[in-house]
Amino acid sequence: xxxxxxxxxxxxxxxxxxxxxxxxxxxxxxxxxxxxxxxxxxxxxxxxxxxxxxxxxxxxxxxxxxxxxxxxxxxxxxxxxxxxxxxxxxxxxxxxxxxxxxxxxxxxxxxxxxxxxxxxxxxxxxxxxxxxxxxxxxxxxxxxxxxxxxxxxxxxxxxxxxxxxxxxxxxxxxxxxxxxxxxxxxxxxxxxxxxxxxxxxxxxxxxxxxxxxxxxxxxxxxxxxxxxxxxxxxxxxxxxxxxxxxxxxxxxxxxxxxxxxxxxxxxxxxxxxxxxxxxxxxxxxxxxxxxxxxxxxxxxxxxxxxxxxxxxxxxxxxxxxxxxxxxxxxxxxxxxxxxxxxxxxxxxxxxxxxxxxxxxxxxxxxxxxxxxxxxxxxxxxxxxxxxxxxxxxxxxxxxxxxxxxxxxxxxxxxxxxxxxxxxxxxxxxxxxxxxxxxxxxxx
Amino acid sequence: xxxxxxxxxxxxxxxxxxxxxxxxxxxxxxxxxxxxxxxxxxxxxxxxxxxxxxxxxxxxxxxxxxxxxxxxxxxxxxxxxxxxxxxxxxxxxxxxxxxxxxxxxxxxxxxxxxxxxxxxxxxxxxxxxxxxxxxxxxxxxxxxxxxxxxxxxxxxxxxxxxxxxxxxxxxxxxxxxxxxxxxxxxxxxxxxxxxxxxxxxxxxxxxx
Numbered sequence: 001x002x003x004x005x006x007x008x009x010x011x012x013x014x015x016x017x018x019x020x021x022x023x024x025x026x027x028x029x030x031x032x033x034x035x036x037x038x039x040x041x042x043x044x045x046x047x048x049x050x051x052x053x054x055x056x057x058x059x060x061x062x063x064x065x066x067x068x069x070x071x072x073x074x075x076x077x078x079x080x081x082x083x084x085x086x087x088x089x090x091x092x093x094x095x096x097x098x099x100x101x102x103x104x105x106x107x108x109x110x111x112x113x114x115x116x117x118x119x120x121x122x123x124x125x126x127x128x129x130x131x132x133x134x135x136x137x138x139x140x141x142x143x144x145x146x147x148x149x150x151x152x153x154x155x156x157x158x159x160x161x162x163x164x165x166x167x168x169x170x171x172x173x174x175x176x177x178x179x180x181x182x183x184x185x186x187x188x189x190x191x192x193x194x195x196x197x198x199x200x201x202x203x204x205x206x207x208x209x210x211x212x213x214x215x216x217x218x219x220x221x222x223x224x225x226x227x228x229x230x231x232x233x234x235x236x237x238x239x240x241x242x243x244x245x246x247x248x249x250x251x252x253x254x255x256x257x258x259x260x261x262x263x264x265x266x267x268x269x270x271x272x273x274x275x276x277x278x279x280x281x282x283x284x285x286x287x288x289x290x291x292x293x294x295x296x297x298x299x300x301x302x303x304x305x306x307x308x309x310x311x312x313x314x315x316x317x318x319x320x321x322x323x324x325x326x327x328x329x330x331x332x333x334x335x336x337x338x339x340x341x342x343x344x345x346x347x348x349x350x351x352x353x354x355x356x357x358x359x360x361x362x363x364x365x366x367x368x369x370x371x372x373x374x375x376x377x378x379x380x381x382x383x384x385x386x387x388x389x390x391x392x393x394x395x396x397x398x399x400x401x402x403x404x405x406x407x408x409x410x411x412x413x414x415x416x417x418x419x420x421x422x423x424x425x426x427x428x429x430x431x432x433x434x435x436x437x438x439x440x441x442x443x
Numbered sequence: 444x445x446x447x448x449x450x451x452x453x454x455x456x457x458x459x460x461x462x463x464x465x466x467x468x469x470x471x472x473x474x475x476x477x478x479x480x481x482x483x484x485x486x487x488x489x490x491x492x493x494x495x496x497x498x499x500x501x502x503x504x505x506x507x508x509x510x511x512x513x514x515x516x517x518x519x520x521x522x523x524x525x526x527x528x529x530x531x532x533x534x535x536x537x538x539x540x541x542x543x544x545x546x547x548x549x550x551x552x553x554x555x556x557x558x559x560x561x562x563x564x565x566x567x568x569x570x571x572x573x574x575x576x577x578x579x580x581x582x583x584x585x586x587x588x589x590x591x592x593x594x595x596x597x598x599x600x601x602x603x604x605x606x607x608x609x610x611x612x613x614x615x616x617x618x619x620x621x622x623x624x625x626x627x628x629x630x631x632x633x634x635x636x637x638x639x640x641x642x643x644x645x646x647x648x649x650x651x
Contacts, residue, residue, distance in 0.1 A: 037517075039519050039520075043590070047520075090637060091637065091639050094489070096490070096636060096637050096638075097490075097636070098521055099521075099634075099637075100633060100634030101634045101635060102634045141566060218635075226520070227524075231521075231525070232521045235519035239519060239521070239522065242512045243487060243488065243489050243510045244486060245486055247511075247514070247515035249515060249516050250516040427563060
């Protein structure tokens, strides 16, 4: 450890692993340390199942759960948008070669106590039971508008300025009713709350386009999920970093981040070992004095031995409960994966219900989500704090990531990573720096 | 015109730091040898495939190196995923690297349950008149692990001895066992790779 590095990365969660990979690829000498003896931090998939049970202080699983090591249970549920930023990062960095994916089978939205498939094209919109006949036509016109919308071509804006006018105005232009606005904003544009209505419409138009472009990629739904669980993602980027010269250390407690002149970081100390560096990149848990708590997220892992009702027995699905439907101000998300992704023993399903905490009884807040699941064999509830860094890190050269939020996909994760990289290196990440030499598939 | 896709069989190198995994990898990729460990020579190199011919059929071996992760940390479990075979490497002049193999074997059977396992004693050029690890020790190791080992090889990356023979034999063994296995595997057990947007997404089954 007693060496000098350009950067030391603390924590092997997904964000830190992506950053570590990007830094190594850019020619930086990187030391990547985790206090745990496994990769992935909070983004790890727990294996075997016994470990999950003991982590939550529950008596070990009986034999009906099959072999413990056939389970890989995520603690933070997310899907990849098939045309989203993480997929682009995976492709550009070549990390995609370590992974296999499956399309999530369906995407559903909750309305008045029951769930319906999210209509994504004109045909589905016309068949949907979410809207009445006239509303369907208005929604169809809205979808066509968004599809034809081109930011470079004001003619396609049709007398509406998406940069200055807000989303509410665009809904009103098409005469969409409250219910349609609800599933458009929350199940297509994937907004967590209703603040977006007052922001410029362009943001929501882009999000709906991301949804439909992602859908066009592999069909069925816009979401992808990796075989063996999300924990494969940080590991893939860690390998990228190692391949490009990054050094890995696990099970290494960090006792001090050592500051020098002007409060700038000069190294990291573990026991009586000290590694020198010019920069530190880390997750909030390594610098409790440099972050503030801004919210809480409740997540509940549920083990089921059956699919979820009214999803055509889908082996994977997402259900969004828009806030207004259940009198809240942030959405409740339900995601379901299963044995088909090699994350559970044969016949088993893992559902995760999550939301941003609004009361002092978080478990009660997710009840509408739990109620959709039917009999739950075992559930594990956790409430985690959401931390944001107090400063941008330019002064101290300590760059801190934000905690993982309640969103169901990785778009905000990637934005944070790219922003940290830019703050740390003063430049945007240059994808062309990754040289695929011998051994690349495209040879 | 219909073409048959030749599957690339993932083969991983496992074993202690310094037994010569990267040297084996380098011999496999461009048949060279460097004396001192020189990370730069494999920097950015992830894996490499070569085509072997077994009874006129093509078999693609895709060899993966660890990237040096085992030096101070452990190797990620994802390294083992989707592996068809693992080469368990030890150095013939280093008994410690041999006696620790059972730990590496355990990792392989845990994370790559279906992988065929091959045992490779490297650095045969450094063995003096009295071998540090005897053939009977190697045999009893294979017996202890319930004959999970499908082949035993002695190689020298320095002289190149035994390496081509090892790769060819592994290719042959995998070709023999894989025909039936590939046919048995249903698509249900597999996901797909994501590819750049310009490419057409792969369709399941028929590749016309």
